[in-house]
Amino acid sequence: MDVAALSSTAQSLVAPGKGILAADESTPTMAKRLAAIGLESTEELRRAYRELLFTTEGLSEHVSGVILFDETVRQTADDGTAFPRLLERRGIIPGIKVDRGTKPLAGCPGEVGTEGLDGLRERFEEYAGLGLRFAKWRAVIRIAAGAPSAAALATDAHQLARYAALAQEAGLVPIVEPEVLMDGTHDLATCATVTERVLREVYAQLALHGVALEATLLKPNMVLPGSESGADVADAVIARVTVDVLRRSVPAAVPGIVFLSGGQSDEAATARLDAINRIGGQPWELSFSFGRALQAPVLRAWAGDPENRAAAQAALGKRARLNGAARRGAYER
Ligand code: 13P
Numbered sequence: 563m564d565v566a567a568l569s570s571t572a573q574s575l576v577a578p579g580k581g582i583l584a585a586d587e588s589t590p591t592m593a594k595r596l597a598a599i600g601l602e603s604t605e606e607l608r609r610a611y612r613e614l615l616f617t618t619e620g621l622s623e624h625v626s627g628v629i630l631f632d633e634t635v636r637q638t639a640d641d642g643t644a645f646p647r648l649l650e651r652r653g654i655i656p657g658i659k660v661d662r663g664t665k666p667l668a669g670c671p672g673e674v675g676t677e678g679l680d681g682l683r684e685r686f687e688e689y690a691g692l693g694l695r696f697a698k699w700r701a702v703i704r705i706a707a708g709a710p711s712a713a714a715l716a717t718d719a720h721q722l723a724r725y726a727a728l729a730q731e732a733g734l735v736p737i738v739e740p741e742v743l744m745d746g747t748h749d750l751a752t753c754a755t756v757t758e759r760v761l762r763e764v765y766a767q768l769a770l771h772g773v774a775l776e777a778t779l780l781k782p783n784m785v786l787p788g789s790e791s792g793a794d795v796a797d798a799v800i801a802r803v804t805v806d807v808l809r810r811s812v813p814a815a816v817p818g819i820v821f822l823s824g825g826q827s828d829e830a831a832t833a834r835l836d837a838i839n840r841i842g843g844q845p846w847e848l849s850f851s852f853g854r855a856l857q858a859p860v861l862r863a864w865a866g867d868p869e870n871r872a873a874a875q876a877a878l879g880k881r882a883r884l885n886g887a888a889r890r891g892a893y894e895r
Contacts, residue, residue, distance in 0.1 A: 563730050568777030569817065571695050572735045575655060575779060576818030579886045580626035581850035582737075584822070585615055585857070586659035586698065588631055595857075601866040609637045614864065615857070616649055618875040624886030627655035629698050629737075629851070635689070646693045657696035657737070658689050660725065664702050673714040676701050676721055686732035696735040698781065698851075699725040703742045705756055705788065715763050723767035730777055737820065737851065739781035740764050744824055746788035750795055754785045754807050761811035775815040781851050782808070783824050784834055797830075801837035805844065814845035821848075823855030828881055831855035833895065836888035849889055856881045 575582060587595060593603035601607060612634050615621075628649055635658060639648050646656035662678035676699065689697070701718035703710045722738050729736035740760045742753060761782065768775065785804040787793035808819060821838075823831040831852060838848050850856075859881060864874035887893040 563774065564733070565774045565777050568730060568733070568735050568774070571655065572777055572779055572817045575626045575696065575735070576820065576847035576849045577626055578847075579889050580624055581852070581885055581889065582657075582820055583615070583621075583625045583628045583856055583882070584698075584851050584853035585612060585634070586629040586631045587853065588659075588663060589633060592631075595861060596866070599861050599865050605633070607866065608633065610868075611864070612637070612645065613639050614871055614874055615860065615878060616645060616652070616654075618878045620879060621882060622653040624882040625654055627657050627696060629657045629659055630694070631659055635692055635694065644692075650693065655695050656693060657698060657734075658694045659698045659700075660685060660689070660729075661699040667714055667717065670709075670711050670714050672706060673704060673709055673711060674702050675714070675717050679721060679724055682725065682728050683732070686728055686734060690732045690734060694734060696737060696779075697725075697729045698737040698739055700739040700741055700781075703740060703756065703760055705742065705746045705748045705752060710756060710760070715760060718760070719763040719767040722764055723771040723773060726768060726773045726778060727771045730774060735777055735779065736773070737779045737781045738764060738768070739822065741781075741822055741824060742783045744783065744786050744789045744826075747790045748788040749791055749793060750785065750787040750800070750803060753783075753787065754803050757783065757785050758807045758811050761807070765811065765813060775813055776817065778816060780812055780816055780819045781822055782819060784821055784826075784838070786826070789825065797834050797837040800834050801841060804834075804838055805841050808846075809844070812846065816846050818847035818849055820851035823850075823852040826855060828855040828858055829895070832881070832884050832888050832893055835885060836891055836893035839889060840891035842891065850885050852885065856885070
């Protein structure tokens with residue numbers, strides 16, 4: 563394993579002022595996003611939408627990398643260029659989601675486990691050959707009565723470590739994503755306790771499996787009160803608690819932390835990333851790997867009509883620029 567090369571890719575993904583566009587919605591998730599704007603999901607529509615995203619003028623100013631779904635990796639732009647190649651040419655690093663989603667976790671009612679480790683070494687070999695340079699695996703942790711269970715957390719951490727070791731073996735930088743969902747009535751302190759527990763367990767397993775932390779990125783949730791808790795917590799408090807949890811659990815060797823948006827509005831996600839960076843003085847870059855918080859306004863502006871292409875690309879350019887500013891704690895609402 564060439565740790566120096568992988569570590570250099572990881573650092574490029576969190577270069578100052580830049581973050582990651584998560585455009586790795588699976589086919590069923592993309593169908594949901596398209597249904598929300600009244601469209602039926604077809605392979606061609608998904609391709610056209612992804613081409614619109616990737617050909618946005620100036621995207622690489624604030625977007626360092628894009629996470630793709632398997633289908634997109636095999637599709638081409640109108641001029642026949644494969645999407646991973648098109649991104650590289652535009653100065654953007656192409657990555658790939660490799661988990662295969664979640665299923666109910668046997669023995670742990672109400673909890674889920676992530677699928678996709680079987681055959682992953684062979685899939686990584688193919689992805690490396692297709693020019694993909696980083697990967698993502700998402701574990702999903704729900705807060706509820708009795709959850710997360712010790713069994714679910716042990717399973718998630720172990721799988722993330724096995725995935726990360728395989729990614730590095732194949733020459734891809736693993737993004738390690740344990741997402742504590744914001745769904746629920748729990749308070750901010752409960753999310754903080756659970757997130758810290760999850761991260762400690764994840765880093766213990768990464769160490770056990772010999773993963774080189776310099777050549778990884780962490781994609782965590784921000785620490786938030788449950789979305790059905792009715793709590794209204796100031797961004798500065800969310801930022802402080804989030805940074806405190808990360809300082810207790812994420813080794814300084816990790817080059818960057820790229821938050822997921824997790825269902826926050828685009829403006830809330832940007833404002834909180836900004837508040838996090840205003841604290842300053844942390845050992846890691848604090849950036850974004852947003853899906854919905856970058857794409858929601860784009861989908862609304864586009865609505866599937868080619869005539870709206872420029873407006874949709876302008877919406878993406880704007881969110882990318884604002885999140886780029888939030889990377890420096892310089893976002894103005
Ligand atoms: P959201 O920012 O919409 O949560 O998506 C990021 C992602 O990749 C989730 O796995």
